[in-house]
Amino acid sequence: MNSAQRRRQRAFLACYLSARSAAAGMISLAFPFLVLNDLHHSALTLGAIYAAACAAAAGQGLLIGVLSDVWSRTKTLWLAAVILPLSAVIVCFSTSLWALFLAAILGGYSATGSLMGGGVGGAAQPIQNAILTDLSASENRTKFFSWFMFLSGVAAAAGTLLTRLVSVRGAFWAAALISGAGMLFLVPLCLPLPGGRLGRLKNGRVLGQFSVTGALNGLSQGLITPFLVPFFILVFHVSAKRMSVYGFVSGSLGALAILAGPALGRRLGFVRSIAWTRGLGAVLLMLMPLIRVLPFDLLVYFLTPTLRVAAVPVQKNAMAGMVDRAELGRVFGWNQVSRLAASAGAIFFTGAMFGLADIGFPFYCYGAIMAINIGLYFRFFGAAEAAGAEAAA
Numbered sequence: 067m068n069s070a071q072r073r074r075q076r077a078f079l080a081c082y083l084s085a086r087s088a089a090a091g092m093i094s095l096a097f098p099f100l101v102l103n104d105l106h107h108s109a110l111t112l113g114a115i116y117a118a119a120c121a122a123a124a125g126q127g128l129l130i131g132v133l134s135d136v137w138s139r140t141k142t143l144w145l146a147a148v149i150l151p152l153s154a155v156i157v158c159f160s161t162s163l164w165a166l167f168l169a170a171i172l173g174g175y176s177a178t179g180s181l182m183g184g185g186v187g188g189a190a191q192p193i194q195n196a197i198l199t200d201l202s203a204s205e206n207r208t209k210f211f212s213w214f215m216f217l218s219g220v221a222a223a224a225g226t227l228l229t230r231l232v233s234v235r236g237a238f239w240a241a242a243l244i245s246g247a248g249m250l251f252l253v254p255l256c257l258p259l260p261g262g263r264l265g266r267l268k269n270g271r272v273l274g275q276f277s278v279t280g281a282l283n284g285l286s287q288g289l290i291t292p293f294l295v296p297f298f299i300l301v302f303h304v305s306a307k308r309m310s311v312y313g314f315v316s317g318s319l320g321a322l323a324i325l326a327g328p329a330l331g332r333r334l335g336f337v338r339s340i341a342w343t344r345g346l347g348a349v350l351l352m353l354m355p356l357i358r359v360l361p362f363d364l365l366v367y368f369l370t371p372t373l374r375v376a377a378v379p380v381q382k383n384a385m386a387g388m389v390d391r392a393e394l395g396r397v398f399g400w401n402q403v404s405r406l407a408a409s410a411g412a413i414f415f416t417g418a419m420f421g422l423a424d425i426g427f428p429f430y431c432y433g434a435i436m437a438i439n440i441g442l443y444f445r446f447f448g449a450a451e452a453a454g455a456e457a458a459a
Contacts, residue, residue, distance in 0.1 A: 072201045076210070078251045079197060080217055085248025086150060086190075087218040089241035091225025093154060095313050096237035097175050098295050099306045104234055105161060109296055113417015116292045117410045119170035124406035126174070131192035131399020135392060139197055139257040142395075146190035147249050149173060154242035158235065192398035197257060199386045199394055207386060211379035212327035219321025219375075226313035234306060272388045273397055275446040277404040282439035284405030287374075288412030289428040289435070290351060294367055297425065302360050312364060320371030327379030336384040337448050339377035341440045347373030348436040355426035384447070 101112045126149075133142040153173025156165055169175070195211075202210045225244070229237045295313070298304040304312070330339040347370055354366045389397045416428040 075255060075257065076198075076201050078254050079194075079201070080214060082147070082248050082251040083194065083214060083218050084221040085251070086147070086245050087221035088225035088228070089150060089154065089245035089248070091222035091313070091317065092229050092237045092241045092244075093173065093175060094222075095226050095229050095295065095306070095310055096234050096241075097170075098299065099309075100157070100161065100234050101166065102296060102299055103306070105166075107163075109293075109300065110417045111163075112296065113292075113414050115167055115170045116175065116417070117288075117414040118167055119173070119175045120288065120406045120410040120413055122171040123174035124403040124410070127190075127192050127402035127406065128396075128399040130190065131196070131395040131397075131402070134193040134196055134395035139193065139200070139395075140252075140255055142193050143190070143197065143255070143257075144249075144252055146193055147245075147252060150190075151242045151246040151249075154238045154245065157238040158242060161235075192395055192402050195382055195386070195398045196394040199391070200257065204383075204387060208328045208331050208379050208383040211382045212324050215324040215327075215375065215379060216321050219317055219324060219371075223314045223317030223321060226310055226317055229313075230307050230310045268390050268393065272385075273400055276385055276397075276401050279439055279442050279446065280401045280404040281408040282435055282442065284408035285412050286348075286432045286435045286439065287405070288409030289416050289432045291370075292413055293416050293428070294370065297354075298363070298367070301358060301425065302363075312367065316368045316371055319368055320375050323372040323376040324379065326376050330377055331380040331383065335451050336377075336380050337443050337451055339380045340443050343373045343376045344436055345440055348433045352429050352433040355429045 098112060101107045101115065102109070126146075130142055130146050133145070150173050153169040153175070156169040156172070159165075198210055198214060199207065225241075228240065232240055295309060298309060298312070330343075334342065350366045350369060350373075354363050357363065385397065385401070386394065412428075
C-alpha cells in the first residue's frame with residue numbers, strides 16, 4: 067500500500083471514528099442521568115451496570131484483538147462497529163433493568179476512561195489501534211495517534227453538547243443514528259490481511275509488563291472516572307443541561323491536550339510523560355472531595371481528562387514499537403483486558419461507597435494506586451528508555 071492509499075484509508079477511518087465518538091459522547095452523559103434521575107435507581111445499581119459492562123468489554127476486546135490478527139482487520143472492524151448502535155437501540159425500546167444491563171454489556175458503557183480512549187464502546191479500541199499502526203510509519207506514529215484521538219475527543223465533546231437538544235431517551239435514538247451512519251465510512255476501507263497466527267506470543271514479557279501497569283491504570287480509572295458525572299449529580303444536584311456544557315468543556319480540553327503528545331514524547335519520553343501528567347491529575351482528584359466547592363471541583367473535572375490522556379499517544383507508540391506487527395491486535399487486546407477487568411471490581415466498589423455516602427474514599431485510593439503505578443512504569447521501562455536515548459544521542 068503506497069502513501070496515497072494509506073492517507074485515504076486514514077481519512078475514512080477518521081470519519082468513522084468521529085461519528086462513533088459523537089455517539090459515545092451522547093451515551094456517556096445520558097446514561098447516568100437515565101439510571102439515577104429518570105429511573106431512580108441507586109448509585110450501587112449504576113456501579114453494578116458499569117462493572118458488568120466493563121467485564122464484558124474486556125472479553126470482547128480480547129476476542130476482537132485476536133480476530134484482527136488471525137482473520138481480517140476489515141471484517142473484524144465491521145463486527146465491532148455494529149455493536150454500539152445496536153446497544154443504543156435496545157435502550158430506545160426498553161428501560162427495564164435487564165435491558166439496561168444488556169445494552170451496557172454490548173455497548174461497553176463502562177465509562178472507565180476518556181471517550182478518546184474508548185470509555186464507551188471500548189472493545190473496539192484494540193483493533194483501531196492496530197489498524198492505525200498498520201497505516202503509519204514508526205517516525206510519525208505518535209503524531210497520528212494524537213490526531214486521531216484529538217478528532218475523537220472533539221467529536222465526543224460535540225456529542226455531549228448535542229445532548230442539550232434532546233431528551234435523555236432521545237439521546238440514545240440520536241446515538242444509534244449517528245453511529246450507524248458512521249459505518250458507511252467503513253465501506254471503502256480495504257486493509258491488508260494481518261498475517262498473524264494463533265499460538266504463543268513472541269513478546270510475552272513486554273505484554274506482561276504493560277498488562278500489570280494497565281491493570282493498575284484500570285483499577286484507578288474504575289474507582290473515579292465512571293462516577294465523575296454522578297459526583298456532580300449527587301453532591302451539587304447539577305442538571306443534565308448544565309452537565310452537558312461542563313462535559314463539552316472537559317472533553318474539548320482533553321482533545322486539545324492530546325495534540326501535546328508528540329511534544330511530550332520528544333521532551334520527556336514515554337515514562338516521564340506518564341509520571342508528570344497522571345501524577346498531577348491524581349493530586350487534584352484527591353482534593354476534589356475534600357474541598358467540595360463547585361468552581362474548584364469543576365476545574366478538576368475539566369482538567370482530569372487533559373492530564374489522563376495527554377501522554378496516551380506516547381504510550382501507544384511505545385507499545386506498538388516493542389511488539390511484532392502481526393501480534394498488535396492481541397497485545398492491545400490483552401492490555402485492554404487487564405485494564406477493564408481491574409476496572410470492573412473498582413467500579414462496583416465506588417458504587418457502594420457512593421451509596422454509603424463515603425464519596426471521598428475512592429478518590430484517596432485513586433491517588434495511592436496511581437503512585438504505585440508510576441513507580442512500576444519507571445521500574446519496567448525507565449532503564450530501557452534511558453539506554454535508548456543514550457544510543458540515539
